Amino acid sequence: AQSVTQPDIHITVSEGxxxxxxxxxxxxxxxxxxxxxxxxxxxxxxxxxxxxxxTLVQGIKGFEAEFKxxxxxxxxxxxxxxxxxxxxxxxxxxxxxxxxxLQFGAxxxxxxxx
Amino acid sequence: GAVxxxxxxxxxxxxxxxxxxECRSLDFQATTMFWYRQFPKQSLMLMATSNEGSKAxxxxxxxxxxxxxxxxxxxxxxxxxxxxxPEDSSFYICSARQTSGEDYEQYFGPGTRLxxx
Numbered sequence: 001a002q003s004v005t006q007p008d009i010h011i012t013v014s015e016g017x018x019x020x021x022x023x024x025x026x027x028x029x030x031x032x033x034x035x036x037x038x039x040x041x042x043x044x045x046x047x048x049x050x051x052x053x054x055t056l057v058q059g060i061k062g063f064e065a066e067f068k069x070x071x072x073x074x075x076x077x078x079x080x081x082x083x084x085x086x087x088x089x090x091x092x093x094x095x096x097x098x099x100x101x102l103q104f105g106a107x108x109x110x111x112x113x114x
Numbered sequence: 115g116a117v118x119x120x121x122x123x124x125x126x127x128x129x130x131x132x133x134x135x136e137c138r139s140l141d142f143q144a145t146t147m148f149w150y151r152q153f154p155k156q157s158l159m160l161m162a163t164s165n166e167g168s169k170a171x172x173x174x175x176x177x178x179x180x181x182x183x184x185x186x187x188x189x190x191x192x193x194x195x196x197x198x199x200p201e202d203s204s205f206y207i208c209s210a211r212q213t214s215g216e217d218y219e220q221y222f223g224p225g226t227r228l229x230x231x
Contacts, residue, residue, distance in 0.1 A: 032218060034219075036222075042224065043118075043207070043222045043223060043224040043225060044158075044207070044209075044222040045222075046219060049219065051218075090157065090158070094218060099146060099163055099165075099171075100146060100211055100218045100220065101148070101160060101163060102148075102158075102160070102220060103160075104150075104157045104158045104159075105157060106156075106157050107156075107157050109155075
């Protein structure tokens, strides 16, 4: 069965520190991969996506993600976190043969401390 | 560009009544729209996929007679929760994918908070 795992339910990070959110997937073929952020009271916003090609993907708000086929991972990183990055982050694989359906991970809640 | 709206943003209804939620793509045409449900502090769960002019495809375990989906135009999909009960209280989110282009990106609405009393 296809699955996606975000091992960290909750991460607390100091403002200015680096952040890495983990995402692992189990699919028969490499899916398209997305990271979304959901801030309180706001809709989901796409941070970045990976279809093919360069395995290091740059996104908005200073985020990047690295696709590692051998590890079935697509981890999200940010070198220096801002207080406004406090939010819920979702990894979402999508297979090309499923009408573009996204399978959302459980999410990681990021708390930013001063 | 690529804005999706939902209406209403919040709705409270009494048990046994029906409520309709609208999802509109404001500046693009959407062949496919998706409906998700999100419980507090949980992830999004796909309920159904709707394609303009055809019947919606429901995910396993989702009652199609309770959650009626209509995708009558390329810019509008509606979700009607029929005979709502307190357990239907949730956050409902729609998304839309553009007709043109092959990037498969979904654009999400801001969500509708449904409370059934």
